[in-house]
Amino acid sequence: MEAIVSLLWGKNTEVLRHYSTRRRRLVLTLTGFAGSDAISARAIQDAGGSVQLLEMLLPDGRIEEIRSDAASRAHAVAHAVTTEQWPEFCGATACGVERVRGVLIDRLAERLLPELVLVEALEVARRTHAIELVVVNEDVTSLGKTAALWARAHSVPVVHLAHSEILGELYTVHREFHADAMLAFGPHGTEPYRDLGIEQQRLPVVGNPAWDRYDALIAQRAALRSEVYRQLGLSERAPLVLFGTTWAARLSAHDVPDLYERSVRAFLTAVRIVRAAGIDLNVVVKDRPANAGIGKPLLDRLAGEIGIDTDAYRYATNETEALIVASDVVVSVDSNLSIEAMIAQVPALNLWDERSWTLGPCFGAADGIVQTTGSDLAAAIAGVITNPGFRNAVLAGMNAQRHRYYAGGGAARRAAEALIGYARVPESAPSNGAPVYPWQLLSMEHGNDLHAGYIDQPRSELFHLFDHPPRCVLDVGCFTGATGQAIKQQYPGVRVLGIELNHAAAQVAAGRIDRVFERKIEELDFIAEGIQPGSIDTVVLADVLEHIYDPWNMMLQLRPWLTEDAQVVASIPNSRNLLLILDLVGGRWRYEPAGLLDVTHIRFFTKDEIVRFFSETGFEVVKMASAPDVRLNSVVGPTDAATDIDLGKMVLKGVSPEELAELKTLQFLVLARPNGRAAGPRMKI
Incomplete structure (x- = not known):
């Protein structure tokens, strides 16, 4: 692919x-x-x-x-x-x-x-x-x-x-x-x-x-400004001054370690001076999201030292573009925020620091952006707000130079x-014959291909499910034998047999495990191959069951060849995954080259159906673990109570913590054993 x-x-x-x-x-x-x-x-x-x-x-x-x-x-x-x-x-x-x-x-x-x-x-x-x-x-x-x-x-x-x-x-x-x-x-x-x-x-x-958003935001500036003022509780009679914080990257000796605090202090000092001159201001400090936990306490401390009430400004960490479009002045420190102000046609003031003298200037004298130091920042803010001629001159200069920084929307x-x-594969005719659509994989010949979407890595996470050291292992769909080889390394003396239809992979596996059979398990003559009834004590089904047309019959045929203490370990994709549900609600069920909707999957299982599958074929599930879907890490709920999950067009009501964990699962790791075994309780779901 x-x-x-x-x-x-x-x-x-x-x-x-x-x-x-x-x-x-x-x-x-x-x-x-x-x-x-x-x-x-x-x-x-x-x-x-x-x-x-x-x-x-x-x-x-x-x-x-x-x-x-x-x-x-x-x-x-x-x-x-x-x-x-x-x-x-x-x-x-x-x-x-x-x-x-x-x-x-x-x-x-x-x-x-x-x-x-x-x-x-x-x-x-x-x-x-x-x-x-x-x-x-x-x-x-x-x-x-x-x-x-x-x-x-x-x-x-x-x-x-x-x-x-x-x-x-x-x-x-x-x-x-x-x-x-x-x-x-x-x-x-x-x-x-x-x-x-x-x-x-x-x-x-x-x-x-x-920056593609700016054209649409500028077109609705008046409504956007009203909404920003409403959300932040600003005074409609006063202009809005926005300050964008900076940080010390610490990539050079030129960096100023306390630049964040120093620049905030300079800005708040300028605000105090402007307000002391009788000019009313709305003030918003826009911080980086990463500073959300430390920024506001630091801001409040500096405001107290400078003599500004903490309710005289607002603190924000998101919606940068909306804040800029709604502002009357944007102040930042050698930042792209000045360019964004240029795009939004809002006067920009660039506050210099020590680096500006050694690594700058960041903006030219003709760029229209007002260059200022901490000592004259208050005068620059007051001038833009109270002097229309100065303000218009700043905007005219910025508009004249905007093309040097901004290539427009789209x-x-x-x-x-x-x-x-720049991509190396021609768009219309892939040089290596790779499929463009997942379904094309179904008509391709993979018998001699080691690159058919599988990974030459052992499935060692399944070993934790073993309830006894394996003696004779049957790895169904063993591919290149990486899992069997790892089992032999971890359990000396174990015999590992593999079943693999891919000829090239089977050839590799033959050098790693004891024997490899290149045929379907349903077609394997166990006796002719020297395998006696009741001799296999471990079966590995790593991402196999979902690919088999009749996995129920396969398990029934397998049962006579297993020992009484046999263990079957399997990894099975979760069809009750929240992203799959969300896709289905949205009208999508799109097959992919790999993953939950691998185009070669023909059977689908949920947690309950996995238990039912094994029960109906003569086995009981005694242990089950979940491999989480990291794409759903942001979906959280209470650990001790049910919650509702809003999917837009559908709401899942009363989802328990256990159900939420299932919905966030990518695949289940299962240990099953033959029914009738005396030891161990049946798993409760």
Whole structure:
């Protein structure tokens, strides 16, 4: 299946929607990025695409193994920086011995884990999908850089969709450029990279998709302003001054550690001066959502020190665009908020700090944006509010230069078209014969293909279900034998038999486990193959039952060959998943190359039906665990009471905590054993 890897932020969901409209692709992403939540995933699916979380490609238990690996690597680094060669190295490189040591080892294992998980998931994705593009919002820090470097190493096109308009000089990590191209907001945003030597053709201007909302908001400015005033309880007689906070990225010695507090103090001081002059103001401080827990207490403390009542301003962490359009003045610190004010035709004041002198100026004298320091900020605010001539001159200057920063509406569509241009697989005729639609998989020959959507990783999460060490295992649908091989490693002396119809996979499995049968289990002559009745004590059914036309008959035929203490472990997709229900309510039941609606699934089970299935075929479920669907992590309810779940067109009433857990389950992990076994109680559902 053709796919793209996307580490775009949620604000760029529209780009993925437009891309999916043109190219029906699987979007591979990580939790926390666009497509990982139900709303953005739905937008992509409605456009014809599909979504798969990269970390879900790894088998359960693998992330914990990677965590151990990260800890081992961190321990090795911690040891290296305590050797006698370390001071010599620091001396040769002019680094502080203790300072650099602390930077290297501080939370290193924690910081390594997501990088290692991403790399391994990308490798799995590369084996199972034709990846035509990697797109990121950042290619120089953390996960974005890792994805970009991985793409370059595997000759996969990688594009950086800018997350902001670069205003000053590039410094430290920002002087790197790992993508094949960067899609810029406006011509001004390309200048620092061209100064770095990046060719203009690698810096196409498409605009900022997150700013596409402004045209509609500006068209309803009066109504929007009234609503903002109403929601925040502002005085209708007074103008609105909006301040956007900043932060210290700590990526350079140029950074001011207390910039957040210092800039807020400067703004509040200016507000006190303006009000003392008899000018009435509405004041809103717009903070970053990440600061929601600390911002308001800090703001209140600084206001008290400066002499401003805490009810004389409002604190907000969202709806940036609406606040800007509703404002009369926008104050920020070397920020893209000034550009957004320029788009919204609201006067912008840029508050300088120490970095502005060393890495700026961020705006030119002719840009119309008022440049101010803390000492003259009050005069600038008062001038824009009380002097119409000054205000009009500021707006005229901003309007004249807007084209340098803003490419106009429709940026999401232009960005998607640019990404399609960089993707390596031709749009109309995939060079590798990969299917465009999931149903085309059904008519393709997979008998000799190891890349048929399966992963060569052991299903070790099923081992926790064993209630006794296995002696003779039958792994139905063993693929390449990774699970059987892991069982043999963990339980020396065990015999593992496998059933696998894919010839290429069976050939690999034959080198890992004891025997592999390339035929359907219903067609297997156990006696002829030397398997005696009552000899198999463990059966593994990992994502198998949903693919079989008559799984009931299969279980009945299997029963005579099992021991009295036999254990059957299975993983089974949950058809009562909340996202499936939501799709069905919305009129959708869209098959996918993989996942809950894998196009090759022909049987569907809920938790209750799993218990019924085993009971009717001579087994009882004695243990059941849930693998959560991380896409539903944001759906929460009380732990001790029932709740209602509003699905828009339908409301689920009185959902108990246990039912909610079931609705948030991706698949169930089951241990069953033959009916009539004396030990152990029957499971209660």
